[in-house]
Amino acid sequence: MGLNIEGGCLCGAVRYRATAPPVSRSICHCRSCRRASGAPSVAWSTFHVNSIVFLSGMPVRYRSSTHVVRTFCGNCGTQLSYRHDDDVGSIDITTATLDAPEEFPPTKEIWIEHKLPWERTNEAMRHYPRTSTS
Template identity: 80%
Template sequence: MGLCIEGGCLCGAIRYRATAPPISRSICHCRSCRRAGGAPSVAWSTFHVNSLVFCQGVPMRYPSSEDVVRTFCGNCGTPLSYRHVLDTDTIDITTATLDAPEQFPPTRETWIEHKLPWERLNESTRHYPRGGDGN
């Protein structure tokens, strides 16, 4: 059958499935992710868009900025995904919504210049002041 990574929202109305492992795993400290997640930071697993499908329910879409669309469960409010309109090849999924999030630990932390002062960085990850591409 092959690899199958699954996850979904708190109430179970939305389910998704990935058929390939994530291409990156990160924690984001930016203000936008903190507000969207209602948390001091948000862990993301990035998948090739062709390897991920929402197989139950249809997530609600929210354009959180001019170039970004986030999805969430319209029933329970669980944040599910992040897509930048210029990056048509990938989709970020909130790692905590995976059925086995412990299998996908982050390898980097981004936007640490926005990090809340009382949150600690994980010393075993790479740290980036802004986005994870070295800027």
């Protein structure tokens, strides 16, 4: 994992850089992540918020629930980040938007209680009914 980890949206309008490696990596099965992404689950890489810098473009913010702000590209719609008001020091970046997502494999699956019955879990990972901190 390099010190300059970069990524961006589908159309390239929004680009970002992480200056430190992620502090955790997960796959989320919660209903709101599924609805926001249109996918059965979402891989997230969690970074210290001060290590993420936007290089070009600014994502659009959307408060998806009382305590959560998600961002996406206003041009192509790519979901980019997730922030919870209770954890102001971190930001989750959608792993698939990283230029080299294969370098950041998830280590855990969260919100298993919301997992779609036809999606398989990876038995090599740790599993949590909800968040890994609750």
